[in-house]
Amino acid sequence: MAESKASAEDGANRAANIFDVARLAGVSHQTVSRVINDLPNVRPATRARVEQAIAQLRYSPSPAARALVTRRTRTIGLVTPGVSDYGPTSIAMHFNFAARAARYSVDTVSALDPEPAAIRGVVEGLLRQRVDAIVLIVVDAGVLEVVRGLDLSIPLVAATSSPRRSPLIVSIDQYRGARSAVRHLAELGHSRILHLAGPTRAPDALERIRGWREELSERRLQIVEPAHGDWTAKSGYDVGRALAIEPGSAIFVANDHMAIGLMSALRERGLRVPEDVSVVGFDDVPEAGYLFPALTTVRQDFDTLGELIMQKVLLAVEEPDSVTEDTPIPTHLIVRQSTAPPRE
Structure with a gap:
């Protein structure tokens, strides 16, 4: 009392x-x-x-926020990349669910060109439409720097991974998710853990590389420079055909679709998963549990991310001076049959 x-x-x-x-x-x-x-x-x-x-x-609410409320359209602009990748698509879907629950409509614009300059044009177009806020799903590391240079009159919330924290950035913890995948393989007894990474400019891919590298470094295990794909199963397949793999190795793959392509290439090469090579993916796509073998992977909580983005938008509109940093949403390692101890 x-x-x-x-x-x-x-x-x-x-x-x-x-x-x-x-x-x-x-x-x-x-x-x-x-x-x-x-x-x-x-x-x-x-x-x-x-x-x-x-x-x-x-x-x-603050006078500035009240002034904004009086001219609200209850519409949020959502900028998505012009790709069908599982992560960005899932973020957009769950954000739409959260916005609808909050009685907001969403004006979605797909940026066919992911380059920072093109994203700037899309954001400026949404500003002219008098949306109450903008949500940006970032797949290029240079986009945030360009957006920071804009004179924005409304809140912009970014869904992206970055070691640099910001009150208007919302993310899933890619770094610790990657470390949990590598830790799982190391604790099974694997000492050679390769990495098939995503695109070199993708924030999620960069954070997963960072987590993989630091977990190996702390365990004093060999670090081989990662191969790179483009998130697609085909790129995983192409890397799997060319990658130098020794029996007993393990591979941490930056997303499940590339892992699916990789495992197909390994089968063609006569390498069995997990008897010869252990494989861990990232995302936990719906198909992951029905592969043969079922894929060990890192699950991302896109449902919670969508809700958190919407909460951040509401707070940024009502109390712009009170917005604080959020801790990245944790991931969960889902252990299935694609990983096992290396054979003696």
Whole structure:
């Protein structure tokens, strides 16, 4: 009770913000945001507690945010890459689900040219359409630098992997996901763990390389420079036909589709998975559990990512000065039959 009273007194001495309300009500700032916007999936008792805290602290969104609210279109611009890759497609789908639940519509623009200059043009086009915010799914490491140079009048939230943290960046932890894959192979007894990486400019691929390399380095295992594919099964197949592989090796592949192509090439070369070569993928695509052998892989939580992006958009619109960095969403290693200890 004393703590609640202190919180109320603090709120009386200065303009309360959304985090003050959250502390007093004992909920997250995302829950406060949902109550303010009259969104579903908030328990009646929780809603009442938040409303009581709002009244007690005399909280109202910042004047700048209120000015924005009065001209809202309840439309968010979503910039997606012009590709059908599983990761970006899944992010876009789950973000659309979250936006719909928040009673927002989404204007999706596919950028056929992934180059940073082309993305800039797409973003500028959405600004002219008076969307309330823009969500950008980044597949080229240079895109964020170009976007940072724009004079934006609305929030822009980026879904991307980067060792550089930012309040308006939302991500899944590719780095630790990669380390968990390599750790699994090392703990099985593999000492030669190769890597088939994604495109050299893809942020997810770069973070997975970083995780693979640092896990090997800490274990003092040999590091062979990674091969690169383009996320497709064909590129995995092509690398699998040419890659120098010794029996007893293991391969960490940067996504499941390349792993599927790789395993096909290994079979053609007379190498068995996992008896001769262990393989780990990344993504946990729906087909992964039905391959022969079923693929060990790293699962990404795209459902949670979509919700987090939407929560970040709402907070950025209502309390732009209160947006804070989020911890990347953890991944989960799914162990199946494509990995085993190396043969003696």
